[in-house]
Amino acid sequence: MDSSDGKRTRNPWLGVFGAALFLISTHGFAQSIGVVQSYLELNQLQDYQTSDIGWIIGLYSLLSLVLGIIAGPLIDYFGIRPLTAPALVLSTLLYFVMAECTNYWHFMLCLGVLGGVGGAVASTLAISAAGKLFVERRGTAIGFALAGASVGGVAIPLLLNATFPRFGWAWSMRILGFIILVLNLIGSLCLVLVSDQVPLNTDLGIRSAAPSLEAFGSGTFCFTTVGFALIELAMFGINGLLPTFAVSVGFSLQTAYVLLSVLAGSSFFGRIVAGVAADYIGSFNALVIMNTFSAVVTAALYVPFGDRSPKALFAFASLWGFGSGSCLSLVPACVGKTCDRKDYGRYLGTMLSVTSISALIAIPAGGEMLDRFGPRATAGFFLATAVGSSISFTFARWRLGGKFLNFTQAI
Template sequence: MSIDLKGSTPGLPPAVIDDESRINNESHNIDTSERDDESCAYPEGGLAAWLVVLGSFFGTVVAFGMMNTVGIFHQYLSEHQLKDYNESTIGWIFSVYVFLSFFCGIQIGPIFDAHGPRLLILAGSVLMCASMLLLGLCTKYWQFMITFGILGGIGTSLIFTPALSAVSHFFLVKRGNATGIAAAGGSVGGIIFPLSLQRLFPLVGFAWATRIIGFMFITCCCIATGLIRSRLPGKEGGSVLPDLGILRDRSYALLTVGIYMMEWALFIPITYLTSFAASTGVLPPEFSYQILAIFNAGSCLGRLAAGFIADRLGRFNSMIAALALCTATTLSLWLPTSLLTPDPTSASSKAVIEALCIVYALIFGFASGSNISLTPVCVGQLCDTNEYGRYYATCYTIVSFGTLTGIPIAGSLITASGGHYWGVVVWTFICYVLSLGCFVWSRAERVGWKLGVKF
């Protein structure tokens, strides 16, 4: 087995790729005898394996949990330290953070292959903890950019790329389930951190609130560093470089565009749901923090369910269904809420807006939980296993630039519409429609337009 392809994924790593590859080996003319022999050598459980999953869970609590909490920091900074800056300018801090979180994984993967996860996670832990502990000292824009955007982004990638990749050393047949449990830590962090910050900001202030979160990071990172380890021997020389020539494959090119549009849209609700709730003027301030926790509760369920459903319906089919649900909820729930004119004196107006926000956050969170976890599998279905690293690196080198620009574009739309959010909602909807269309077309290029085909 080519381990260098396992560690090179900046999003959810190809921990579930092999199971899908086995299903499609016949169509790709891959000999499965070697893989079947290898599956016997994988522990598929036991104390050591599940301790690695536990360590990865705590690692993603910090890494993905931070990513799922950017909306809270965006809202607070826009009202306090950076209140003199417009939405788009503030958004660049968080877009740089997300961009580095994904883009750096392409380079971190080969290092994991050669040297294992311990030093990478230790370095990421130092950066993440330093980022959060220093955040309370920041007062200027450039300080937030360096501390949160750059240090936090690189630290996030250094933690979650090897943390989730290490799970693949211990599981093959049960890899999807084990990785789903580990990745769910990010949603748990996305519930804990917003609710904690809701209480801490008014109680102890911004500086000590971020320090307390930093102490939580230290605890989780110590557990992750102590428990996560590799099982397979290191492999030097694993280099995964983008290759634009493979975009001549129409199905793969369409998939790349589809993932680009999806990532363009995904982080807009994550970042702006909090500020949107606050902007209505009829919802209590604490609700704007709780809405992100509700979103992450739905996302936690979505991540756990994604692999289970995809195994039965097909990876592309499940991804298309999830994108359709994201599109439908954005149009039917978030858009009407953004167009309503709230009446501060009307209890019914408040109840309608609050109900729409909660239902949207929960359903969209559930649907979008698979947006990151299933995309590596979809890429893996379009290539042989020994080409996966090249295909994934090419795809996410392009896609990562979508994560860099999506949040500032949304901020510009809010500014252009006079502080209203309907423009952001329409932009999110359009991106999801285009993503859905590209996924459907990409699937049709391989298996035709018949709905009943499992793919």
């Protein structure tokens, strides 16, 4: 394409592809974090409880979300080009440093702190780029970008399942690191090539790069944030503890790894289907429908049968992945309805920072419940958070102007 001033304008879908590659190493790794946790429980950190190791994962998840409140405004003011290099370095370095970790505090600093900071920069950059490049087809763009996370969620557990027995921890991490390096280099190039098409917010000067609480003036934004915090609590808890959950009820570790790949594989289709549907029936309509679907699946399969039926657990993993994966791609699109395009990074980062508390406590709290009360009570807790999330999203849709339970209006 050519712009009016004679300069060549590159297809913005190139930026979506670059965002998808970045999200393999951030959201994709986060979806696979249960593989790392279960391996550490049986090896380097075998003397620690599930909840103890969960605090490492919790810190990683917390920082990867809470620092979005800084990364988002920086993207609004400076654009995506200056942040691609830090995102590349931080999100790739994690795997090579983690290969050398042996003690609890090593993993806390490397995976928890370094991984969290790198994840915040790279994931906020990627999602903001996809959201800023499109308006009318924002749902489809974010859905395809986040499909990259699903690819990582499928490939990373399978890769580690194959490399752990053969090469051990250190070289498994290095092999993964080299793969991520190549993907992130390509992703960086794609984002840089379309960076001039991303609108900037320089209205307030350098203050535009500072965090702001103005988003909370929107009731729709507040209800959306609460709903996302609740479904994030369920998603981080279920996705992170699924291997541990499976092993605790008698399944093999290999079966547990396959469960994560099944979950991530189905989320790939959920994110694309929901993203495309959102552009036709409305982002909030699609979000309420898919989140309610996730709650129903949890109630029908995970709570009554997840601790005693392998078939039910596999069915739940596939259906939960489809539903919860849809929510991850729909929420950023819904955030775009609460703000101007140039402020998208600020609003997205603010929401991610608030929901970070869910990421911090999900696995430690879920692990503690699993140890104390068993799998069924833990599943019931995650069901309650999923139901609460659906209610909050319904109120967000209502505040935006839709009739409470009338979904014929595209919102």
